[in-house]
């Protein structure tokens with residue numbers, strides 16, 4: 001290994017240090033759990049890596065009166081150990097992440113959000129919960145609603161040199177969550193995800209993994225959320241068909257297939273919310 005092909009690692013102890021490294025080299029790779037970054041290093045032997053794991057509070061969960069603050073490096077395993085009611089949806093997502101204990105103990109919520117893979121679970125949950133993403137960069141901090149954070153496939157609205165430093169999840173007073181996803185095989189990433197927020201007969205559905213970024217449907221008023229009537233099923237299907245989205249296609253499933261299964265997954269999420277199952 002020569003100097004020109006050696007990977008250089010920075011493990012900054014402060015946010016200012018981390019931002020300085022990013023300012024000096026905007027092409028450097030930010031590593032949280034590194035489950036995505038590590039394989040990339042095989043192709044970029046001369047990469048500069050900023051490992052954010054030593055930053056204060058980067059992997060902690062803090063409870064406030066109206067929100068729960070997550071450090072972006074909170075892992076799925078940490079979520080599964082938390083009992084915060086506001087994190088119930090994220091916990092279900094964490095429990096369903098495939099890849100076994102390695103990914104659950106190493107993969108992070110912020111890493112998944114920043115990777116912005118359409119075929120993933122975390123982005124949909126963050127949009128469904130109305131989370132706020134906190135970014136820090138050369139010109140200070142800014143807050144980005146999760147619904148604006150995911151720009152397109154594998155692209156967020158973080159600016160070059162910006163770091164995701166926090167995620168705020170609002171505390172809800174009422175309503176129930178339901179969640180469902182469809183996999184092509186036991187170990188696959190999802191090809192359709194739905195999160196339902198149900199209050200009485202009113203449901204707000206957030207759908208993901210079927211297009212470049214998660215999308216939320218206008219609130220629907222259903223006849224029987226616990227056992228959808230034919231009219232309810234038609235309403236869910238019509239709302240999804242009317243959504244102004246381009247269906248996502250990758251090696252896991254075609255756009256047409258995703259379009260066909262999205263209403264089924266959405267309907268199941270509503271029923272789970274009504275029956276308080278699966279969460």
Ligand SMILES: Cc1cc2nc3c(=O)[nH]c(=O)nc-3n(C[C@H](O)[C@H](O)[C@H](O)COP(=O)(O)OP(=O)(O)OC[C@H]3O[C@@H](n4cnc5c(N)ncnc54)[C@H](O)[C@@H]3O)c2cc1C
Nearest residue numbers: 032033034035036037098099107108111112114120121164
């Ligand atoms: C075998 C396997 C199975 C999987 N199964 C699923 C599944 O079922 N569902 C699912 O949704 N996902 C699944 N995943 C994906 C997994 O959730 C992600 O790989 C993981 O969450 C990414 O987190 P990380 O901390 O390792 O990211 P990293 O590799 O550290 O980073 C990912 C990307 O985000 C950037 N980044 C990370 N943190 C920040 C930050 N704070 N600020 C700015 N940029 C940042 C990095 O530079 C990189 O581009 C699977 C992955 C594997 C390998």
